[in-house]
Amino acid sequence: MTTLIVIVLYLCLLLGLGFFSSRLFRGTSKDYFVASHSIGPFLLLMSVFGTTMTAFALVGSTGKSFERGIGTYGLMASISGLVHAGIFFLIGIRLWAFGKKYGYITQIQFFRARFESDRLGYLLFPILVLLVIPYLLIGIIGAGKTIEPVTAGAFTEIFTNPTAPQWLGGIPPWLTGLVVSLVVLTYVFLGGSRGAAYANTFQTIVFMIMGVVAFVYIINGLGGLEQAGKVPARINAKGVIVQDYQFNKQSGELLKNDPPKPIGRVLNSDNSDLTGRQPHLSRTPISVEFKKKNPKTGEISSFERELGIPFITFVSYFFIPLSVGMFPHLFQHWLTAKSAKAFRLTVIAHPLCIMVVWVPCVLVGAWASGVLPPGIPPPAVLSAMLNLLVGDPILTGLLTAGVLAAIMSSLDSQFLCLGTIFTNDIVVHRAGSKKYSDKQVILIARVFIVVIVALTYVLAMWAKDANVFDLAVWCFSGFSALFPVVFAALYWKRATKEGAFASIIAALVTWVYFFHLSGYGGEMVIGPGIIPAAVCFGAAALAMIVGSLMTKPPSDETLQKFFPPIKKL
Amino acid sequence: MGKNFIWVLFILLFVLHQDIWWWNDASLVLGFMPIGLAFHAGFSIVCAILGWAAIKFAWPHDLEEFAEEDGEKEGSI
Numbered sequence: 163m164t165t166l167i168v169i170v171l172y173l174c175l176l177l178g179l180g181f182f183s184s185r186l187f188r189g190t191s192k193d194y195f196v197a198s199h200s201i202g203p204f205l206l207l208m209s210v211f212g213t214t215m216t217a218f219a220l221v222g223s224t225g226k227s228f229e230r231g232i233g234t235y236g237l238m239a240s241i242s243g244l245v246h247a248g249i250f251f252l253i254g255i256r257l258w259a260f261g262k263k264y265g266y267i268t269q270i271q272f273f274r275a276r277f278e279s280d281r282l283g284y285l286l287f288p289i290l291v292l293l294v295i296p297y298l299l300i301g302i303i304g305a306g307k308t309i310e311p312v313t314a315g316a317f318t319e320i321f322t323n324p325t326a327p328q329w330l331g332g333i334p335p336w337l338t339g340l341v342v343s344l345v346v347l348t349y350v351f352l353g354g355s356r357g358a359a360y361a362n363t364f365q366t367i368v369f370m371i372m373g374v375v376a377f378v379y380i381i382n383g384l385g386g387l388e389q390a391g392k393v394p395a396r397i398n399a400k401g402v403i404v405q406d407y408q409f410n411k412q413s414g415e416l417l418k419n420d421p422p423k424p425i426g427r428v429l430n431s432d433n434s435d436l437t438g439r440q441p442h443l444s445r446t447p448i449s450v451e452f453k454k455k456n457p458k459t460g461e462i463s464s465f466e467r468e469l470g471i472p473f474i475t476f477v478s479y480f481f482i483p484l485s486v487g488m489f490p491h492l493f494q495h496w497l498t499a500k501s502a503k504a505f506r507l508t509v510i511a512h513p514l515c516i517m518v519v520w521v522p523c524v525l526v527g528a529w530a531s532g533v534l535p536p537g538i539p540p541p542a543v544l545s546a547m548l549n550l551l552v553g554d555p556i557l558t559g560l561l562t563a564g565v566l567a568a569i570m571s572s573l574d575s576q577f578l579c580l581g582t583i584f585t586n587d588i589v590v591h592r593a594g595s596k597k598y599s600d601k602q603v604i605l606i607a608r609v610f611i612v613v614i615v616a617l618t619y620v621l622a623m624w625a626k627d628a629n630v631f632d633l634a635v636w637c638f639s640g641f642s643a644l645f646p647v648v649f650a651a652l653y654w655k656r657a658t659k660e661g662a663f664a665s666i667i668a669a670l671v672t673w674v675y676f677f678h679l680s681g682y683g684g685e686m687v688i689g690p691g692i693i694p695a696a697v698c699f700g701a702a703a704l705a706m707i708v709g710s711l712m713t714k715p716p717s718d719e720t721l722q723k724f725f726p727p728i729k730k731l
Numbered sequence: 732m733g734k735n736f737i738w739v740l741f742i743l744l745f746v747l748h749q750d751i752w753w754w755n756d757a758s759l760v761l762g763f764m765p766i767g768l769a770f771h772a773g774f775s776i777v778c779a780i781l782g783w784a785a786i787k788f789a790w791p792h793d794l795e796e797f798a799e800e801d802g803e804k805e806g807s808i
Contacts, residue, residue, distance in 0.1 A: 232765045232767055232768040233767065235768055235771050235772070236748065236750070236767070236771045236774075239771070239775070240748060240771040240772075240774045240775050240778070241748055243774070243775045243778040243779070244741070244744055244745065244748065244774075244778045244781075247778055247779075247781070247782045247785075248741060251782070251785055251786075255791060255794060255795075256791075256794060258798070259794050259795070259797060259798035260798075262798045262799075263797065263798050263800070387761075387762065387763040388762035388763055390763055391759045391762055391763035391764075439757055440757055441757075443757035443759070443765040443767075444753075444754065444755055444756055444757035444765070444767060445754050445755075445767060446754060446755045473749075473751065473754065476749065477749055480745070501795070501799075502791070502794065502795040502798060503795075506786050509782040509785065509786060510779050510782040510783050510786065511779065512779075512782075513775045513776070513778035513779045513782065514775065514776065514779045516775060517772055517775035517776070521768065521772050524768060525763075525764075525768070528765070726797065
């Protein structure tokens with residue numbers, strides 16, 4: 163119960179921040195959508211970083227490391243440090259410059275002007291919404307999975323149907339999702355872009371500090387750094403995967419299992435000498451079979467899992483972080499920047515911030531393989547480790563608030579951006595800028611945001627058992643498939659509207675095809691291990707090139723506007 | 732040092748990111764950090780240094796001036 167009170171206090175604090183930022187709101191639509199281009203370097207870094215780090219970063223990375231080991235970091239985090247910073251530099255600053263110069267609020271306004279096509283906006287709008295929704299879902303799902311274990315036992319007579327028996331009385335995912343949605347909705351509704359930037363900054367600081375604190379406590383729980391390194395599951399001479407340790411919650415100590423506890427066995431591997439190997443600490447692919455107990459029936463069953471990362475998969479993950487170039491919510495954050503110089507801190511510090519958050523999460527996931535049952539749902543690994551190793555309920559509450567902070571700092575920007583693009587690119591664009599007053603424009607955005615929050619909540623309840631990491635990768639895959647459109651728009655004079663249409667349609671068709679094949683959100687690779695994002699990107703890039711070369715070049719007026727004869731531009 | 736050199740460094744880092752040499756190595760650095768993870772954590776630090784170098788040697792000053800000049804505003808708001 164104490165843990166729950168701490169979490170509720172944190173949510174109240176956040177609402178207070180929402181009311182505070184609403185007092186700074188200047189009442190104009192420009193302030194609501196892009197904070198009147200007034201955001202400086204630190205707020206920009208925190209809001210951009212907070213937006214890109216969601217449930218995916220904390221809950222998803224820990225769960226994926228629990229499943230596949232430390233290769234998770236190279237797969238997503240270190241390559242993102244390189245590619246994201248490159249995109250902020252090459253794409254972000256340039257889009258900010260055109261946005262500032264020509265008054266664009268949304269991506270679609272830029273693309274409509276660059277490709278001389280109104281219809282392009284109507285094609286792009288539903289696709290952007292379609293791709294942002296999985297990103298929103300992982301936030302709601304991740305929050306639900308996090309809160310239930312840490313509040314277990316708080317309301318045993320009210321919540322009698324837990325996801326797993328040991329979480330009896332915990333706040334159920336439907337209630338967590340509802341509360342989180344309402345809190346985010348409230349401060350976005352009140353403060354708009356400025357409110358989201360303040361809330362993001364506050365929450366990013368909270369989740370980074372809490373992440374470090376959680377890491378320290380988990381290390382202490384495991385008996386220190388060196389001892390923690392010995393904890394991950396190990397393969398013995400017979401090819402059986404064993405856990406050498408268990409954590410005794412009563413005594414608060416890590417105890418050695420004698421004999422080691424078997425949890426699975428190796429099925430096949432390219433490596434002939436696996437004896438003594440802790441498979442979560444390297445990246446060699448190993449097929450294993452684990453046993454798991456059905457928490458409701460007690461029935462024991464087995465399931466297969468691939469540990470490690472195939473090399474081809476690792477290389478092709480390069481395409482995933484390209485998605486930030488097309489995130490509509492990130493575009494909106496870029497537009498809030500006061501000047502191009504505001505980007506400098508983000509370009510330098512973003513890879514370091516990623517490291518600070520991801521390294522501990524990936525280590526915790528690998529260590530968890532040695533103390534948690536292998537059948538535990540991956541999104542629940544982080545909270546299960548906190549629940550197991552951090553005894554103090556106040557601290558557990560603060561750490562859980564940190565996880566919620568990471569989740570909500572993305573949800574707010576995404577909700578706001580959908581409201582912005584609907585209002586500007588569909589409603590105002592169709593009716594003309596003079597039909598609605600500034601207040602009406604803000605009202606339309608707010609109403610649309612409420613509708614999207616409600617829709618997201620319903621979908622999250624329907625997809626509540628989805629794997630947070632895999633669903634996020636599908637969302638990123640779609641946006642990375644659209645990357646050729648933004649890159650060509652900015653750097654290729656010959657790119658035409660027909661090329662853009664062809665590229666967007668190719669991206670959509672290939673993405674929907676593979677998403678369907680994956681069972682709507684499951685892990686999927688093609689051939690030797692290539693991820694679908696690589697194929698979608700290739701198809702979209704090819705369509706852009708062929709479509710553009712086969713059609714008439716853009717008008718001189720457009721070329722003058724977006725490729726002005728300035729040195730180095 | 733200019734844009735081209737920054738591009739060369741970017742491509743070099745991309746190649747270094749595929750660290751096949753520690754793929755199968757589960758040994759620990761400082762007793763707790765798997766070597767593959769330690770390499771990639773160091774890689775993140777090098778990315779930050781590359782970002783600093785890009786700002787120092789390849790900053791788009793002309794683009795900045797272009798944006799700050801008074802221009803036509805055609806957005807919906």
